[in-house]
Amino acid sequence: MIRDTWRIVRLGLKSLMLHKLRSALTTAGILFGVASVIAMLAVGEGAKQEALERFQDMGVTNLIARSKKPAETASSNAQSTWSALAYGLLYSEADLIEASIPSAKIARVREAKRPMMRGENFHTSIIVGTEPSFLEITNMKVREGRWLSDLDDLRLANVCVLGETLARLLFPLDNPMDQTVLISGDDRYRVVGILGEQGRTAGAGSTPYDECLFVPLHTHQRRFGDVNTTRSGGSFSRERVELAEVKVKMPTSGDVAAGAQVIRDLLSTSIKDKGDVLVTVPLELLKQEEESKRMFNIVLAVIASISLLVGGIGIMNVMLATVTERTREIGIRRALGAKKKHIVQQFLAEAGVLSALGGIVGVILGIVLPFLITLWFEQETIILPQHVMLAFGISAAVGIAFGLYPAWRAANMDPVDALRHE
Amino acid sequence: MSETDIIAEFVDVHRHYRMGENIVRALDGVSMQVRRGDYLTIMGRSGSGKSTMLNLLGCLDRPTSGEYRVGGRDVSQLSDDELSDVRGHEIGFIFQSFNLIPQLTVLENLEVPLFYQGRVGQESRRKAEYLADRVGLGQRLEHKPLELSGGQQQRVAIARALMNDPLFLLADEATGNLDSSTEGEILDLFDDLRPEGITIVMVTHNPTVAKRADRTLWLKDGEVEKILENHSPHAAANDATEGLA
Numbered sequence: 001m002i003r004d005t006w007r008i009v010r011l012g013l014k015s016l017m018l019h020k021l022r023s024a025l026t027t028a029g030i031l032f033g034v035a036s037v038i039a040m041l042a043v044g045e046g047a048k049q050e051a052l053e054r055f056q057d058m059g060v061t062n063l064i065a066r067s068k069k070p071a072e073t074a075s076s077n078a079q080s081t082w083s084a085l086a087y088g089l090l091y092s093e094a095d096l097i098e099a100s101i102p103s104a105k106i107a108r109v110r111e112a113k114r115p116m117m118r119g120e121n122f123h124t125s126i127i128v129g130t131e132p133s134f135l136e137i138t139n140m141k142v143r144e145g146r147w148l149s150d151l152d153d154l155r156l157a158n159v160c161v162l163g164e165t166l167a168r169l170l171f172p173l174d175n176p177m178d179q180t181v182l183i184s185g186d187d188r189y190r191v192v193g194i195l196g197e198q199g200r201t202a203g204a205g206s207t208p209y210d211e212c213l214f215v216p217l218h219t220h221q222r223r224f225g226d227v228n229t230t231r232s233g234g235s236f237s238r239e240r241v242e243l244a245e246v247k248v249k250m251p252t253s254g255d256v257a258a259g260a261q262v263i264r265d266l267l268s269t270s271i272k273d274k275g276d277v278l279v280t281v282p283l284e285l286l287k288q289e290e291e292s293k294r295m296f297n298i299v300l301a302v303i304a305s306i307s308l309l310v311g312g313i314g315i316m317n318v319m320l321a322t323v324t325e326r327t328r329e330i331g332i333r334r335a336l337g338a339k340k341k342h343i344v345q346q347f348l349a350e351a352g353v354l355s356a357l358g359g360i361v362g363v364i365l366g367i368v369l370p371f372l373i374t375l376w377f378e379q380e381t382i383i384l385p386q387h388v389m390l391a392f393g394i395s396a397a398v399g400i401a402f403g404l405y406p407a408w409r410a411a412n413m414d415p416v417d418a419l420r421h422e
Numbered sequence: 423m424s425e426t427d428i429i430a431e432f433v434d435v436h437r438h439y440r441m442g443e444n445i446v447r448a449l450d451g452v453s454m455q456v457r458r459g460d461y462l463t464i465m466g467r468s469g470s471g472k473s474t475m476l477n478l479l480g481c482l483d484r485p486t487s488g489e490y491r492v493g494g495r496d497v498s499q500l501s502d503d504e505l506s507d508v509r510g511h512e513i514g515f516i517f518q519s520f521n522l523i524p525q526l527t528v529l530e531n532l533e534v535p536l537f538y539q540g541r542v543g544q545e546s547r548r549k550a551e552y553l554a555d556r557v558g559l560g561q562r563l564e565h566k567p568l569e570l571s572g573g574q575q576q577r578v579a580i581a582r583a584l585m586n587d588p589l590f591l592l593a594d595e596a597t598g599n600l601d602s603s604t605e606g607e608i609l610d611l612f613d614d615l616r617p618e619g620i621t622i623v624m625v626t627h628n629p630t631v632a633k634r635a636d637r638t639l640w641l642k643d644g645e646v647e648k649i650l651e652n653h654s655p656h657a658a659a660n661d662a663t664e665g666l667a
Contacts, residue, residue: 007542014525332521335482337510337538337586339503415482419517 012350015322026318027358029311030395034362035369037304037391038383042370044297045387046380051289057198058282059139063248063259065089065097065267067241070276084227084238087276093267094246100262101248103255107134108217109245111204112224116213117182118170125166126204127183128212129220137249140209145177145193152192153216158223160189164197165210181213187223189215204244256283308394311358312402319351319406330410331418340411347410351403352396359395363388428494429589429621430456430479435488435498437474437644448474449485450644456590456623461616463632464625466641475641476625480513480592481505493589510538514583518595520575522567528554528578529563535586546585553581557611573604580611590621597631609634 016023058064067088094108110129115122134140135147143164152159160181167176176191183189195209203209215223227240250259260281267277323330330343366388370381437449449471456462466472477483478490481497484505490498497508509515514535522531532550533542554560557577559570567575576596583591597605609631612622624635632638633652640647 004540004542007537011526018525328521329523332517332523333534333538334506335480335509335515335521336535336582337506339506339538341503342538416477419482419521 008345008349009353011346012353015326015350016354022318023354023357026314027354027361029314030308030355030358030398031311031362031365033304033308033311033398034359034391034395035365036307037301037394038363038366038388039369039373039381040300040304041297041387041391042366042381042383043373043379044293044300045382045384046370046374047296048290048293049382050380051286051293055282055286055289057139058280058285059137059249060283060286061250061253061256062137062282063250063256063263064280064282065246065248065263066278066280067244068276068278069239084240086240088241089243089246089277091242093277094243096266097246097248097263100266101250101259103251104259105133105137105249107131107137107247108243109134109204109247110217110220110224110242111244112220112228114184114224116166116170117185118176118179121170121172123166123169126207126212127220127224128204128209128214129217129224130214131217133249134214134247137247138209140198141196142193143196145191147193148214148216153218156219156222157216158187158189158219159192159215161193161195161214162191163195163208163210163212163214165208166213167191167194169211183213183223189213253283256281260284305394308398311355311395312398315351315354315399316402316406318354319347319403320409322350323347323406323410326410327413327418327421330413331415331421334413334415335419343411344407347407348400348403351406352399355395355399355403359392359399362395363392366391427458428455429458429492430623431489431491432478433489433491435478435485435490437471437478437483438486447644449478451488452641452644452646454639454646454649456621459616459619459621460590460637461612461622461635462624463635463638464623464641465627465629465632465638466647467627469643470641471644472625472627472641474644476592476594479623480515481508506538510535511586512589514586514588514591516576516579516583516591516593516596518598520567520572520579520599522575522578522582524567527564527566528559528570531567531578532582532585535582539586549585550581553584554578556584557581571604572600573607576600576604576608577611580608580615584615584620590623593622593624595626595628596624597628598626605631 069085070087091108094106098104098106107130112127112129113124114127115124116127130148131153132148132150135142142161145161148159148161151157162170162176162181170176170181171179176194179191180188181191195214198208198210204212226242227238229236229238248259248263250256260279264279267279333343333346367383370383373379374381432452432454435449435452436447439446439448452471452475464472464475474483478485481492481500482505484500485498488498489496492508492512497505500508515521522528523534526534529547529550532554533546536542536546536549551560551563554563557580559574559577559581562570562574562578567578570578576599580591597608600608613634616622622635624631626632636652638650638652640650
C-alpha cells in the first residue's frame with residue numbers, strides 16, 4: 001500500500017518534471033497563498049499578543065479615573081485672569097470611591113510638571129505624588145532601595161523614588177541612592193529608591209513612568225499645591241486640579257464591570273457632571289481590541305483564502321491541460337488494464353504533489369516572512385504550529401479539490417477515443 | 423481439439439453507431455473463433471469494420487448485440503471496471519505507434535500492466551528483465567522510449583504485451599510505422615514466440631504481413647467476407663487451426 005502510494009507519487013513527480021517551468025509557475029500560486037496565510041496569521045497573533053501585554057500592563061483588574069480638562073466653554077472664557085479653572089477629581093470623590101468599593105485597593109495620584117536638578121544635570125518632568133498602594137496596583141517593581149511608605153506620607157517627608165530613565169538622566173555616573181534632587185530650584189528630595197525599567201506606554205499623561213519622580217501624596221500636595229499656573233504667550237492660565245488620577249484595583253476581573261459602573265455613577269450623579277473625568281477600563285479596551293483584531297483576522301483569512309483559491313484554479317487549469325496532452329497515455333493505460341479509479345488516483349496524486357510542493361516551499365517562506373516583518377517593521381509576529389499545519393492542510397485540500405475535476409475527466413474518457421488521440 | 427481451446431469467440435456480433443439520424447452498422451453479425459496458438463490476421467478496406475472489430479476484441483468497446491467470449495466467459499455485458507480487468511489479465515495490446523509511455527523507462531513501461539493488478543515488485547522486475555532479454559533489449563532497461571529506434575520500441579511494446587501472460591496478443595498494424603527490414607524482424611519475433619504457445623490476432627491492411635499468419639479473416643461492410651488459410655512455411659508451427667473456417 002505504502003509502496004504503491006509512493007509509486008504513484010513518484011510517477012506524478014516524473015510527469016511534473018516533464019514541464020518544469022509550467023509546474024513551478026503553477027506551484028507558485030499555492031506557494032504564495034500558503035506563505036501569506038502563515039505570515040498573516042503570525043502578524044495577527046503577534047498584534048493580539050502585543051495588545052494583550054499592553055493592557056496587562058495597565059492591569060486587567062484595574063480601573064482608572066483620570067482628570068480631563070473640559071472643552072472650553074463660554075463660562076470658562078469669561079473667567080477672570082486670576083481665578084483658576086477648577087476641574088477634575090476631588091479628594092472627596094476619591095474618598096467616596098474608596099468607601100463605595102471596600103473590596104478594591106485604590107491609589108490617589110497627583111501630578112505636577114517641574115524642573116529637577118542634580119548638580120549640572122537638569123530635566124523637566126512630571127512629579128507624581130501618590131500612595132504606597134500605587135506600586136502594587138501598577139504592578140511596578142523597585143530595582144534598588146525602597147518604595148514610598150505610609151510613614152513618609154505622614155511625616156510629609158521630602159523623599160523620592162526615581163523612574164529608571166530619570167535616574168540615568170540625573171545621575172549619569174554615580175549611584176543616586178541617598179543623594180538629593182533639587183526640585184523647582186529650592187526643594188531638596190532625598191532619593192530612597194529607584195524603580196525597575198517599565199518600558200511601557202503607561203505613565204503620567206504622556207510621560208512614561210520611567211521618566212517620572214515619585215513623592216508621597218501629601219508631600220506633593222503641600223509643596224506644589226492644587227493650583228497650577230502656566231504662562232504661555234504672555235498670558236497666565238491657572239488650573240485647579242486636586243487629583244490627576246485615581247487608580248482602582250478590583251479583586252478579580254469579574255468585578256471590573258461592576259466597579260466601573262459604580263465609579264461612573266458616583267462621578268456623574270453624586271458630585272458633578274462636567275465630563276471632566278475619564279474612566280478607563282483596560283479590560284473593556286482589551287475586549288474591544290480583541291473584537292477588532294478578530295475582524296482584522298477574518299479579513300486577513302479571506303484575503304489569504306482568495307490567494308489559495310487562485311492558486312487552486314491555476315492547478316486546475318494546468319491539470320486540464322495535462323489531461324488533454326496526455327490523452328494518449330490515458331488510453332494506453334486503460335488498454336493495459338487501468339480502471340477509472342487508477343486514472344483518478346494518478347492525476348489526483350499529480351495535483352496533490354503539485355500543491356504539496358507549493359505548500360512545503362510556502363511553509364518555509366511563511367516562516368521566514370514573519371521574521372523579516374519583525375525585522376523591518378518592528379511588528380511582533382508569532383508563528384503557531386497549528387497555523388502552519390492549517391495552511392499546509394488547506395494547500396493539500398486545494399490541490400485535491402481542484403484536481404478532482406481534471407482527474408474525473410481523464411478517467412471518463414472513452415479508451416478508444418483516447419488511444420486514437422494524436 | 424476441445425472446446426476450451428477456443429479462447430476468443432464472436433457470436434453474431436453487431437456494433438451499430440448512431441450518427442445523427444443514421445445508424446451506421448460498423449459490424450453486422452460477425453461470428454468467428456480464435457483458438458489457442460492461432461495466428462490470425464484481420465484484413466479489409468477502410469470502413470470495413472476492422473477498427474471496430476479490434477476495439478471489441480480488445481474489450482475497449484461493447485457490442486450492440488451478440489456475444490463476445492474471452493476464455494469461455496461472455497464479456498459483452500461487463501461493467502467498465504470488469505472490462506479493465508479482462509484487458510489487464512487476458513489481452514496483450516500491441517499498437518501501430520508503439521504507445522510506450524514517454525516519461526517512463528523501458529523497465530517501468532514493462533511493469534505498467536502488472537502495476538494495475540497490484541503485482542509490482544521483485545516478481546514484475548524479474549519478469550520484465552526476462553522478457554526484455556527475450557526481445558533482445560536486456561541492456562536497455564533504463565532507457566527512455568525516445569532513446570530507442572522504432573523497431574526497438576516495438577520490441578519493448580511486445581514484451582509489455584507479454585507481461586501479463588495474456589490469452590492472446592492483439593496487434594493493431596504492428597509494423598505499420600516500420601521500414602520493411604524492421605518489419606521483417608518484428609514478424610520474425612512473432613514467429614519466434616509462437617512455439618511458446620502464444621496466440622496472435624493482428625489487424626492489418628498489409629498483405630505481406632497477412633501472409634505470415636495461419637489464417638486471414640477478410641471483412642467487408644461489417645461482415646465476414648471470407649476466411650483464408652495460408653500455407654506458408656511460417657504457418658506450419660501449429661496445426662491447431664487446421665480445419666477451421
